[in-house]
Amino acid sequence: MKKRNTFFLLLILVFVTARKELTAQTVVENTVEQIAEQEKKSFDKLPGGNREAGNTNTASSTNFDVHFYRCEWEIDPNIRYIKGCVTSAFTILSATDKIVYDLSDTLTVDSITWHGSQLAFQRIAGDGLQLQFPSIIPAATKDSVSIYYKGTPRIYGGFSSFVQSSHSGVPIIWTISEPFGAKEWWPCKNGLDDKADSMDILVNTPMAYRGSTNGVLISELTTPATRMLRFRHRFPMASYLVGLAVTNYVVISDSVLIGGKQMPLMLTTYPEFAGNANKINTNTRASFNVFNQKFGDYPFAQEQYGQTAWGAGGGMEHQTNSFICCTDIGLISHELAHQWFGDKITCGSWQDIWLNEGFATYGASLYRESSDKTYFLAERAYYRDLITAVPGGSVWVDDTTVSGRIFSSRLSYQKGSYLLHMLRWKLGDDVFFRGIKRYVNDPLLQFNFARTADLQRNLEAESGKNLTSFFQQWFYGQGYPTYAVDWKQDSSNNIYIKINQSTSHPSVSFYDMPVPVQFKNSTRDTVIVFNNTLNGQAFLANPGFKADTAIVDPYFWILCINSTQHTACNGVSTSDPTFPFYNITWSQNANNWTNITINQVNKVALPAAENIPLYLHFSGNRKDTSFEIKNIRYSLNTWFNTGFRAANVFISTSCLADQHYSLTNQTDNASANEIKIFPVPATGSNVNISLKNPTDKKLSIRLYNVAGQLITEKMMDTPGRNELFTLPVAQLARGTYFIKLAGESTLKTTRKIIR
Numbered sequence: 001m002k003k004r005n006t007f008f009l010l011l012i013l014v015f016v017t018a019r020k021e022l023t024a025q026t027v028v029e030n031t032v033e034q035i036a037e038q039e040k041k042s043f044d045k046l047p048g049g050n051r052e053a054g055n056t057n058t059a060s061s062t063n064f065d066v067h068f069y070r071c072e073w074e075i076d077p078n079i080r081y082i083k084g085c086v087t088s089a090f091t092i093l094s095a096t097d098k099i100v101y102d103l104s105d106t107l108t109v110d111s112i113t114w115h116g117s118q119l120a121f122q123r124i125a126g127d128g129l130q131l132q133f134p135s136i137i138p139a140a141t142k143d144s145v146s147i148y149y150k151g152t153p154r155i156y157g158g159f160s161s162f163v164q165s166s167h168s169g170v171p172i173i174w175t176i177s178e179p180f181g182a183k184e185w186w187p188c189k190n191g192l193d194d195k196a197d198s199m200d201i202l203v204n205t206p207m208a209y210r211g212s213t214n215g216v217l218i219s220e221l222t223t224p225a226t227r228m229l230r231f232r233h234r235f236p237m238a239s240y241l242v243g244l245a246v247t248n249y250v251v252i253s254d255s256v257l258i259g260g261k262q263m264p265l266m267l268t269t270y271p272e273f274a275g276n277a278n279k280i281n282t283n284t285r286a287s288f289n290v291f292n293q294k295f296g297d298y299p300f301a302q303e304q305y306g307q308t309a310w311g312a313g314g315g316m317e318h319q320t321n322s323f324i325c326c327t328d329i330g331l332i333s334h335e336l337a338h339q340w341f342g343d344k345i346t347c348g349s350w351q352d353i354w355l356n357e358g359f360a361t362y363g364a365s366l367y368r369e370s371s372d373k374t375y376f377l378a379e380r381a382y383y384r385d386l387i388t389a390v391p392g393g394s395v396w397v398d399d400t401t402v403s404g405r406i407f408s409s410r411l412s413y414q415k416g417s418y419l420l421h422m423l424r425w426k427l428g429d430d431v432f433f434r435g436i437k438r439y440v441n442d443p444l445l446q447f448n449f450a451r452t453a454d455l456q457r458n459l460e461a462e463s464g465k466n467l468t469s470f471f472q473q474w475f476y477g478q479g480y481p482t483y484a485v486d487w488k489q490d491s492s493n494n495i496y497i498k499i500n501q502s503t504s505h506p507s508v509s510f511y512d513m514p515v516p517v518q519f520k521n522s523t524r525d526t527v528i529v530f531n532n533t534l535n536g537q538a539f540l541a542n543p544g545f546k547a548d549t550a551i552v553d554p555y556f557w558i559l560c561i562n563s564t565q566h567t568a569c570n571g572v573s574t575s576d577p578t579f580p581f582y583n584i585t586w587s588q589n590a591n592n593w594t595n596i597t598i599n600q601v602n603k604v605a606l607p608a609a610e611n612i613p614l615y616l617h618f619s620g621n622r623k624d625t626s627f628e629i630k631n632i633r634y635s636l637n638t639w640f641n642t643g644f645r646a647a648n649v650f651i652s653t654s655c656l657a658d659q660h661y662s663l664t665n666q667t668d669n670a671s672a673n674e675i676k677i678f679p680v681p682a683t684g685s686n687v688n689i690s691l692k693n694p695t696d697k698k699l700s701i702r703l704y705n706v707a708g709q710l711i712t713e714k715m716m717d718t719p720g721r722n723e724l725f726t727l728p729v730a731q732l733a734r735g736t737y738f739i740k741l742a743g744e745s746t747l748k749t750t751r752k753i754i755r
Contacts, residue, residue, distance in 0.1 A: 057180035058191035059128030061100040064090045066194055067142075071186060072202045075246045077171040077209055080164040082107075083150040086187050088196070092141045096133075102183035102190035103129040107151035109187075114145045127183055147187045154184065161185060165311035168272050172247035174310040174323065179350055179406065182239040192348055192449055195236035203246065204228045211246045212268040212308040214319050233320060235300055236447040238346050243318030245310050252277040256285045256305070259297045264304035268321075273309055279327050280307065287333040290370045291340065291363060296437045299344035299447075305336070317360070319343045330364050337363025340440055348449035350406050351397045354475075355450060357407075358395065358416020365417060380421065380556035383414045388561040391504035392478040395419055396452070418559045419474050425557040426470065426514060427463050435462035469512055479505030480559045483515065483552045493546060495519065498538045498626070499530060504561070510535050518554040519547035527554065536626050538619075588646055594618065598629070598636045616640070620647030637748055639675065677739065677751050685730035687753060689739070696743025701725060704738045711737070729755055 068089040073082060090099075103109070104127050112119040112131060120132040131145060153162035161181030164173050175185060183190040203211030207227050215233030222228075245268075252274065254265040265284060267277050284307065292298060298305065306321035315324040315331050317338030324331055341359030369376040387393075393411045400406055407413075424432040439458040440446065452475055456467050482504070487497040499515055515532045518525055524545045530537075553560060588594040596616060616627045623644045629636065676690040689701065703711040711732070716725055727739070732755050740750045 057126075058102050058183075058189065059100055059124060059126035060102045060189040060191060060194075061096075061098075062193065063094045063096045064092050064099045066090045066189055067197045068199070069188065069196050070200045070202075071242075072204070073186075073211075073244065074204045075173055075211065075244070076206055077164065077173045077246045078206075080162070080173065081150070081152050082162065082185055084186065085146055085148045087144060087146040088188075089142070089144040092137045092139055092143065095136055095139050097136045098130055098132050100124065101129045101131070101147070101187045102127055103147075103149065103187040104154060104184045106154040107149050107185075110148040110150065112145055112147050114143075119145060129187060149187060163311060167247065167270050167309075167311065170248050170270075172245065172311055174245040174312070175243055176312060176316050176323075177240040177242065178316065179240060182242060185244075186242070188239040188242075190239055192238065192346065192350070195238050195346070195448065197236050198234045199232075199237065199242070201231040201233070201242075201244075202228060203231070203244065205246050208248060209246050210249050210251075210268075211244065212249060212306070212321065213244050214242060214321050216264075216303045216320075233303065235303075235319070237319045237343070238449075241317070241319040241343055241346075243308075243316065243321060243323055245308050245323065249308075250274055252281075254281045256288050258288070258292065258301040261301070263298070263301050266304055266306040266321075268306060268308040270309050276327050280324075280332065283327070283329045283332045284336065286371065287329070287336045287367050290333075290367050291337060294366055294433055294436070295337075295340045295363075296440055299339060299440075305339070307332070307335075317342050317356075329367065333364040333367040334360045344447055345440065345445050345450045346448075348451045350400045352450075352452050353397060353406055353412045354395045354416030354419070355452065355455065357413045358420060361413045362417035362420045365421075377556060380418075383418060384556055384559055384561075386410055387415045387418060387559060388480050388504070392507075394476055394478045394507075395474065396476045415559070422474060422513070422558060423459065423467075423470070427459065427465070431463045432459075435459040438462050473508050473511050474559075477505070477508035479503055479508060480561060481511040481513075482561050485517065485550060485552060487550050489547060493542050493544060495528075495541045495543060495547070496538065497530065497541065497550070498536060499532050501532070501535050513558055516553055516555070516557060518551040519543045519549070520551070521546060521548045538626055588642070592642050592644060592646075594640045594642055594646060596629075596636075596638055596640065618642045618644075618646040620645055635748065636750075675741065675749060675751070677753065685728060687727045687729050687739070689725040689727060689741070691725070691741075698744050699725075700740075700742045701727060702740045702742075703727060703729075704740065706736050706738075729753075 070087040073084040161184040201213045215231040218232050219230040249268045252267040255262040256265045300320045308323050310323040315335040317335050322335035337360040342356035347355040481501045484500045489495045514529050516529045518527045526543045528541045530539045585597045699716045701714040
């Protein structure tokens with residue numbers, strides 16, 4: 001235990017250092033920011049805004065399903081220009097004489113061939129390319145067309161999906177199509193509703209250059225002046241995941257073990273960066289080892305995994321070929337994780353972009369956890385600080401017309417990753433990772449599109465738990481909780497703890513989470529997990545030693561802020577004049593009315609004792625509830641209806657030592673002296689006092705103001721089983737008053753009323 005405590009102190013020092021470095025904009029922090037910023041720019045350059053949530057910025061029709069693209073492109077990186085022919089094979093889904101592709105209207109369509117003949121076409125609003133067949137094509141017909149086009153892709157706001165830049169004085173052209181940019185440089189279906197089953201890509205360049213794209217290189221043909229590379233990919237792929245880059249690349253081949261077999265690991269990089277190959281491939285293999293274990297084998301192991309240098313900051317998860325800017329392990333692992341989350345399974349709406357980016361961000365964190373747990377914890381703490389810097393914001397994208405909302409580093413990436421981290425905490429490692437593998441291999445989802453409900457469905461099926469409230473709170477809801485705990489420990493090391501929670505945004509009133517609390521002293525520590533399902537919920541635990549400190553969520557499992565904990569006041573005896581001590585007796589009837597009698601043992605001088613509230617915590621039959629009692633003075637008898645049959649009660653305050661209480665038989669005789677005062681507030685001319693089963697034959701009713709002055713007094717005989725008394729209050733000024741009832745023997749109580 002001492003060794004563990006020493007480690008914790010060391011960990012704190014490392015946290016301080018690591019968090020300073022992260023705050024100082026290190027590569028790791030920049031990785032997520034650069035990725036988000038790059039994709040944000042790609043979105044911003046789109047003309048005319050973005051129409052509706054989900055499958056936006058596509059004019060393509062839904063009456064056909066594309067199976068195959070054959071893309072033939074001619075690219076010279078010295079000239080920002082593309083010339084190509086895209087042949088697509090498809091199935092007609094409903095009888096029609098026309099279909100619509102997406103293609104920027106700044107690109108020129110030379111011709112479209114169909115069955116060896118020219119096909120009529122026209123440009124329509126929203127960058128639509130409408131093909132007009134000479135007659136109706138029946139549903140279920142398989143067909144194909146070839147679109148010949150050329151032109152200079154447009155630039156909006158200084159950004160484009162088809163970019164010309166340079167490295168070391170050498171020109172390069174590269175693409176980035178997320179979210180809607182594929183149509184800017186090739187004709188396709190641009191939305192989140194159709195994946196082509198496979199692709200062939202032919203890249204023709206001047207001899208000095210070579211192209212890099214998706215899939216496996218299957219042939220290379222050269223002439224003294226030109227180079228033609230042919231790539232093949234045989235897995236379903238969304239259009240925005242198609243990538244193309246051309247410059248004076250060198251290719252460095254390596255391999256990684258996947259499923260017991262060596263798979264090609266290809267690095268396409270600049271000649272001046274070739275010296276980084278070993279570092280990049282080493283980091284990539286290390287990431288593969290973690291992800292294959294956590295998520296299942298790499299989805300495209302039958303082909304290869306490639307990485308290509310490009311001119312943008314950050315990276316892009318082009319399927320089987322991530323474009324990356326540097327050797328940073330955070331970037332490498334993020335883009336590799338996307339091959340499972342974003343590529344194999346793609347978000348079915350930009351409202352659910354976290355299924356891509358939250359998973360990839362958490363994937364990078366999982367790699368860190370496997371290699372450097374101290375860094376992993378520091379990163380969790382850092383992300384928590386960033387996310388909670390603003391009180392609102394949901395992982396669910398409520399406005400897909402704003403790029404900063406879709407590609408919010410704080411919400412879609414970091415909070416999305418924290419949502420997964422909390423699911424892992426709630427379900428446990430074994431169930432969580434089995435559930436993730438179940439999601440990845442879901443026959444309805446693999447190599448297809450998914451929504452958040454699909455992830456929830458798979459995790460529920462694996463865990464047997466209903467996660468609806470979790471997703472309502474953490475995915476749709478905004479903000480985060482703040483925890484505060486009151487706790488005390490008795491001479492037997494029993495800890496009585498009350499967990500209070502406030503939320504940063506009104507969309508969520510309470511976050512239902514298991515809350516870990518670390519109890520420690522100078523030599524020992526332990527973490528106890530409390531299943532916190534109610535605000536102000538109380539628990540009983542025993543750490544096995546005397547603790548002097550409690551720390552809420554010490555290892556950053558929950559997205560929360562400013563968790564506070566009150567130190568226990570241990571070592572106080574009943575002779576201490578500072579703290580009051582109480583004997584508690586209680587009983588309960590069949591209707592769940594509970595009678596509590598509180599007597600102070602050591603008679604602490606007023607007003608100190610009466611100003612310290614007591615909290616009564618009842619539990620039983622898997623239920624619990626709490627009541628606060630103030631103004632106790634030296635003794636108090638009162639009634640509560642717990643709403644259930646209680647089996648236990650314990651007492652706590654914000655700062656008290658040992659409490660003493662005893663239990664009585666829970667019999668129906670506890671219904672005596674049930675008191676009700678109504679109406680409250682006292683809006684009429686009278687206050688009514690109802691007394692059930694009075695035990696005293698004489699009763700005094702006294703009314704006091706807040707200064708303790710007696711306003712009026714009545715003496716009553718109470719011979720009956722149920723009595724109703726009336727106290728006139730019409731003449732009283734507005735304010736707070738106290739009614740004190742006292743019998744000859746047992747009945748003594750004080751109630752507050754508002755006039």
